[in-house]
Amino acid sequence: MSTPETSTAVPVAAGDGDGAGGPILKVEGIHTYYGAIHAIKGVTLEVRKGEIVTLIGANGAGKSTTLRSINGLNRPREGRITFQGEDITNRPAHEVVAMGISQSPEGRRLFPRMSVLENLEMGAFQRTDRQNFGEDLDRVYDLFPRLAERKTQKAGTLSGGEQQMVAIGRALMARPKLLMLDEPSMGLAPIFVEKIFEIIVEINSQGTPILLVEQNALMALDVAKRGYVMETGQIAITDDADRLSENEQVKKAYLGIA
């Protein structure tokens, strides 16, 4: 378990304000390796019902590896991950998705030679309630009207912003109980970044808790309720998002404010 000295952990009491509730995801002291590299050294975090939680930090701090530990692509060697009270530490990735965690991966990772519609279909792969498929598709098209226009186009031919829309839409097609977004603003034009963050807030307001990994700390802290700052495989600071934005260390290191 890692609680470095820099920590100013002030856990928000469960159930206070805007529908935030008990933890839906709990990550407890996980250690994850990339081959021989000890990438995650005792990370503990949680996501509660209805909230946006952001995980910020520099490149290579271990943010994406943390997500890969949760979604089953890179199993932790130590520690425990529970989702809705169930232990998912050693579950294979496809089962984690079936339980309700879906993800928009870093770099979007669309299926480039499949159409936009087929990509969205793949998002719903684990769903057994096929009759709601149309309804969810409409919801995604409501959020991203552009995708409805491009549904027959090959995903690899879309612009970066449009690809990000497909990646988020695809993750939503799983009707997730927890949505994980990995660097959704990376490489996008500023106007698209604004748009993507608006969408993130909108998805959350419809009731889906979100774990948001971002390098754009300013924007991420703006939409999040709580935040974790990662440094070299550990959680360095955790606090309410608005207090993190005021934190001197965070300001210096991640917000570019002296």
Added chain:
Amino acid sequence: MPSGRPSLVGLLGLFFLLLIIVWLGVNFVKDPQEFINVFFVGLTRGAVYALIALGYTLVYGILQLINFAHGDVFALSGLIASSVLLSVFGVTTDSGAGLVIVAIAVALIVAMVLASTLNVTIEFVGYRRLRHAPRLAALITAIGMSFIVQNIALAIYDVDYQSIPRLIPNSSVLTIGEVALQWNKLFVLALTIPVLLALTWMVRETRHGKAMRATSQDRDASAMMGIDVNRTISFTFALAGSLAGAAGLLFLLYFTTMRYDTGFELGLIAFTAAVLGGIGNLTGAVLGGILIGLIQEFNEGLAWATPGGDWTRSIVFGILIAILVFRPSGLLGEQTPEGE
């Protein structure tokens, strides 16, 4: 050519193509009946190649791995099919049509089940753990698997050819002038074409097929979508294996004889066909198979200015090298690289 100035290689290629067309044309004019007969023989041979090539291409599409054991799985399942026909049903040239049909049906099922089980086992034992290892490691394992399967066939069937009586008659179905289409050729073609159509439909439209395509394009992203990647890859090997099994029986019925190492050369030829068509592309595999079959039969069957059978291997593998050097994506392969 967008540049306007065709390259030397392009010109040479064009020249060769012209030469081949002239050669085919002259042969056609000299003896049209023989030409068409040879064409049908080539088409049939090509259909057998196509079935095997499909297995290479399916596996390559999903793992970017040449499963060199594929040809040997084909041969072993053909040999097992011969045992089913000869030892279990005891078919002879005098057997009634009913017995022959039942025997072929059972042999087909046995060959397909056996070959797909074997292929899935090969992936599970040999390739699964090497998925993140350098490509060369998996390739060497594939060659090792090829030798193992071949030597299992050798241990069971020894070096002698296993021959079966001609069960599908080579009498004519229809004759136009002096051109005839025989039952045994029709049988092979009538089996290959529906298999290709069914396979294409399956990959394009079904849930399993979409999982296969997604896995071939991005394995990690597929897992994040809830696709069981291991199961999808096993399924692909099972599918490829069942095609090899079907091809094994078809080869046996058409050529009536095979032995433990039949799959080695045939595997290489089918691999060439898959590369020619564009590896990873199903339609390409069939097109490549049929082209190679035609090239081989034209070379061995036509009368005028023909290199002849001694040159078949040099020509076929010359094509392999030419394609790899000048057009690695093959005739129908994707021009875009993997990934973005």
